[in-house]
Amino acid sequence: MGPTPRIPVCLLLLFFVQILAIAAETDNQDFVALRALKDMWQNSTPPTWVGSDPCGNGWDGIMCTKSRVTAITLPSMGLTGQLSGDIEGLSELQSLDLSYNKGLTGSLPSQIGSLTNLSNLILVGCSFSGLIPDMFGSLKQLTYLSLNSNRFIGKIPPSIGNLSNLYWLDLAENQLTGTIPVSNKVAPGLDMLVHARHFHFGKNQLSGTIPSQLFSSNMSLIHVLFESNRLNGSIPSTLGLVQSLEVVRLDRNFLSGPVPSNLNNLTNVSQLFLSNNKLTGPVPNLTGMNLLHSVDMSNNSFDTSDVPQWFLTSQSLTTLIMEKTQLQGKVPEALFSLPNLQTVVLRNNQLNGTLDIGTSRSNYLQLIDLQANFIDDYRETESLNIELILVGNPVCEETNVPEKYCKVSQTNLIYSTDQNNCMPVLCSSGQISSPNCKCACPYSGTLVFRAPSFSDLKNSSRYISLEHSLMLSFQTDHLPVDSVSLSNLRMDSVNYLELRLEVFPYGQNYFNRSGILNIGFVMSNQTFKPPKYFGPFYFLGDKYGNFAEGSMTSNKSLNIGIIIGAAAGGSVLVLLLLLAVVYAFFQKRRAERATTENNPFASWDSNKGSGSIPQLKGARCFSFEVLNKCTDKFSEASELGSGGYGKVYKGTLSTGELVAIKRAQQGSTQGGLEFKTEIELLSRVHHKNVVSLLGFCFDQGEQMLVYEYVPNGTLKDSLSGKSGIRMDWTRRLKVSLGTARGLSYLHELANPPIIHRDIKSNNILLDERLNAKVADFGLSKPMGDSEKGHVTTQVKGTMGYMDPEYYMTQQLTEKSDVYSFGVLMLELVTGRRPLERGKYIVREVRTAMDKTKDLYNLHEILDPAIGLGTTLKGLERYVDLAMRCVEEAGADRPTMGEVVKQIENIMQLAGLNPNAESASTSASYEGESKGNFRHPYGSEASDTSGHFSSSKTEPY
Known part of the structure; x- marks a missing residue:
């Protein structure tokens, strides 16, 4: 036999490519773009990124709607390299989250501005650098823009002001310079973001004044965080117009002049930080700010004054820090009886006279720091169980003052999650004992709270509450989490509260990639809501390198088959062709089965009052057989109630979980519309005060919704x-x-x-x-x-x-x-x-x-x-x-x-x-x-x- 002809081999390869294209579910343009990203992240992408069908083959972190890629979620995957400009090929992309990948470097490609459907761009805790592309202003659907904790430089692009839907803007902890952009006749600015709730710009190098135009009564802001920049000039009086504000941090800048007299219009503010500036004029009058928890105006040059009256009427106040603010006179006894007071720091002032803390002081009071004042007497009616510091006052020269008040002790901030009524176990290398005393490899990272409203850092009940909130959030999102642990409590130089978080897997020793991706997204996307007194937060996740991998489909055998076939010569061409035809047939059948199985609405009939096919986000599909079994064939004993829509049954899933199943009457057209509405809406919402939709059934002519069981009724x-x-x-x-x-x-x-x-x-x-x-x-x-x-x-x-x-x-x-x-x-x-x-x-x-x-x-x-x-x-x-x-x-x-x-x-x-x-x-x-x-x-x-x-x- 002579040499094998080359043309038939090429034709065969082309034939294979065409067959694979027919069988694949992913749009070819999207596959090319993802392949370009994979090449830029060589040797660090998940091992499931194989084959030409990301939507059909289950590439980790890739979510699709029909054949189009709509989300890329890859936090804590250890990615290295740069972000390819080929990402513009993902024209239907709605969410991009690459957070917690320190190996991602370089500039962001301007082509991101072509992704006009993008609503979430979350790149927290990477190492991106260079300028923030001006093209971001083209992303009109963007609601979340989180670029904090990177290495971006240059100015804030004014074009961000075009993002009329923006809710969350976090550019903190970069190296941004220049002024805060506001709009003019030729360019947009941040003052146009009237629907934004969060301006997080702390820990940059922003300079110039805070423009008065930046704020208006039309704005919806709740957080304005400008701490640790180089801003100068006065605080604009327009800040007092934004009555929705809850947290204001302008500390550690070069702000000067008097504080606007209308600042007390901000009656919803709970945390106010103006410290370490060059502010002058009278000490601000905060009367009427009844929700104030924490106030810090230290290290400013206010006029000399007696203790302001509003100190004594702030019933919600937990923390009052007024170091070096020219206060004089006697410290009022009534100050210490504020019901929620925890910390008072008034050192380096001109306070004098007799200090009388009284007997009706707050039950939460932990620290009174009056160092370096002129207090010459102290009246003690009973032994104090709080930390009182009088170092540097004349009273410490007297012999009748307890010595403990005249020295500064080091406070150790120690907290570590307790074991849950069990004994820790010895674990093999790489694993540690969880709070439930199980050996596992946890997913870890650092929780950072930018403005906690409490200062009693030794109160462990707060951290227990935080642990419960974390577990509730993970359980609400049905994540495989067994327990969480907090440790390494510290307060950093700008009063950020940091905690080490470890999340332990449920049912096995290691997380799989899906578990890490989902947990990382809950933290990066701010789905997790901590107890309110912890204030705004962010999370910096660590790389997780100990995955529990299941079996993975690989297309390597297919590639090997092609190579062997090409080398075997013309005698095997017919056999390969037959195999290709058989392969294509079974792939097509498999794809059809997968479509039917994964799309419970394949038979959805819009002509029967059900509307168009629902757009779902995460609701689980139950078969009729499963729900029929868990309700004992929808027996009367399982019935909970009834109405015009149909009946509600109590069921017990095979996992033991109790559910409430809402079953529509046969032929209920109004019920069909309501059925679709509830699936679409509830599959998107996750909140502890909204009933959770676990799944649905659209099988055998049935329309059923499966909810969490809420035991105490209406x-x-x-x-x-x-x-x-x-x-x-x-x-x-x-x-x-x-x-x-x-x-x-x-x-x-x-x-x-x-x-x-x-x-x-x-x-x-x-x-x-x-x-x-x-x-x-x-x-x-x-x-x-x-x-x-x-x-x-x-x-x-x-x-x-x-x-x-x-x-x-x-x-x-x-x-x-x-x-x-x-x-x-x-x-x-x-x-x-x-x-x-x-x-x-x-x-x-x-x-x-x-x-x-x-x-x-x-x-x-x-x-x-x-x-x-x-x-x-x-x-x-x-x-x-x-x-x-x-x-x-x-x-x-x-x-x-x-x-x-x-x-x-x-x-x-x-x-x-x-x-x-x-x-x-x-x-x-x-x-x-x-x-x-x-x-x-x-x-x-x-x-x-x-x-x-x-x-x-x-x-x-």
Whole structure:
């Protein structure tokens, strides 16, 4: 036989490529772009990045919609190299997260500006350098831009001001220089970012003044962090117009001149840092800033003055630091009786006279530092268990002052997570014992809090609360986490609180790549929300190099087959061709099966009232057989409730997890639309005060939604006494706060924002600790980009709770939910349904109110179960807030974010911790009526509230 002809071999190879292209699920342009990224990160990409089908072959960190790549999420993967400009080929990319890869270097390619669908660009803790590309201003869909903890230089691009949807802007801890850009006739600026909530620019080298134009009353900012830069000039008075602000850090700059007198307009600010500047004039008057927790104005050149009166009236104050601020006179005894005070640092001033701490001091007081003043006497009525430092005062020359007060001791900040009632075990090399005493290799990193509102760093309960919040976040996102551990507590030079975090895997000794990617994304994307008193944070994850790898599909055998076939000569061509045909046939069949299995909506029929195919984000698909089994064939014993949509069943999955399954009636067209709406919306939202959607079933003609099981039923049942749970004033405040937080999340943090449209007591569920969860999203409406301010839509909702402005104009806004929540608040204090025997609760309360009398003269209509005869602290302010929520004009109502703040303030004034768990168990709230207990998901046949355009009555 002669030499093998070359042309047939080439044709065969071409034929193979065509067959693979037919079988592949990934768009060819996207594959080429990903291959370019892989080449730039040679030897450091995940081992699953093989083959020509990233969407079909399960490349780690690659998420696709149909054939297009929509997300790349690769935190803590140890990537090295640069970011290729070929990324512009991923034209449908919506999210890019390469955080915690210190090996990623070089400049960012300007081609990123071509990714017009990009909404998340998160590159935290890498080593990128060079200029931030001006082309970023073309990313009109961008909501998250996190470039902190890199090595970027140069100016902040003014074009960022074009990003009208931007919510989060974090450029901190780089080497940025130049001034803060604001708009003019020819260029945009950051003042145009009226929807942004976060300006994080700390630890750079920014210079020039803070432009007065930067701030306005139209802005939505809650964090302004400019600490540790080179900013000069005065603090602009326009800062006082941004009344949504909660944290302000302008410390460690070169700011001068007096502090604006309108700064006390910022009544929502809890942390204010102005220290280490050149500020002059009088000590600022912060009267009215009732939510202030931490104040630091140290090392400025204020006018000499006595201790300001606002020191003594700041009931929320935990930390007061006024070192070297020209204070004089006697330290008032009343200062130390502020109820939440933890730390007072007034060293290097001109304070004098006798120091009297008194006996009614705060229970939380830990440190009083009065070094280098002129205090000449000290009155002690009882032994102090706090740290008092009087070094450098004349009183320390007296012999009657205890020696311990006249020396400075070193404070060791030690905290380490305790074992969970077990004994640590000895582990092999590379593994350590977890809090649950299991050997494992944890995922680790550093948690950094930029403005904690507490200063008692030795209080371990705070860190235990942080651990619980972390575990709750991981569990909510169904991540394989067994436990977390915190250690290595330290406060750095700019008062950032740092903690070492270790996250331990569940069920095995190591995480797989999927686990690390998901945990890293929860931290980099700010999905995790720490307890509020920890303030703004970021996480710097370490490289994880101990993966538990499962079996991986490899295409190497295919490549080898091609090589052998090409070398074998023409005698094998026919055989290879036959194999190729068989291969293509089975690949096509496999792809069709995968499509059917992975797309439960392949048979979704828009002609039957179900609408277009839902766009899902993470909801699990259950087969009918699985749900039929876990409900004992949908037996009557499993039934929890029923309504116009269908029935709700209790089920137990094979894992032992309890679920609530909402099963639509056969042929329910309205149910089909609601089914789609709830899947689309709830698959996007994750919050402890919003009921979690675990999955769905669209199989064998069934439409079912699978939720977490919420054991204590609806708020309506608890208020009516049907559930047997006693709802006193404290519980009602906490339920109000939980509901408000859930709604605030939907309005302000969900993407896109969501209007619930049916807030009522029957749609608020209570878990085992009586925490509130917002449920039933069948009537909810997302706010699209083109729908600015309102959505014109058919009126739906429940009469009595419905916003009259929405009813009259058909224009739905977030303020419509605020109105419904206001009605719910009145229902909570009166125990009455909104419409009862022709009487409307809003009108009844408004008519009965008399603000000159005790409890606003509402004794006759208050619910007796609320605790009449006891002190109902904060009830008047609660009613005031409810009446603001039910103002006729939506513009006169507060936002849900403002409502959350006000309820938190009411709880604090009532002596309650708004962040505390509701109860150890619901059993502690069961009343005497336990014998009459009805299951919380029972039939609502007696409901006469008048549901408008919807007959659903079950809580889910």
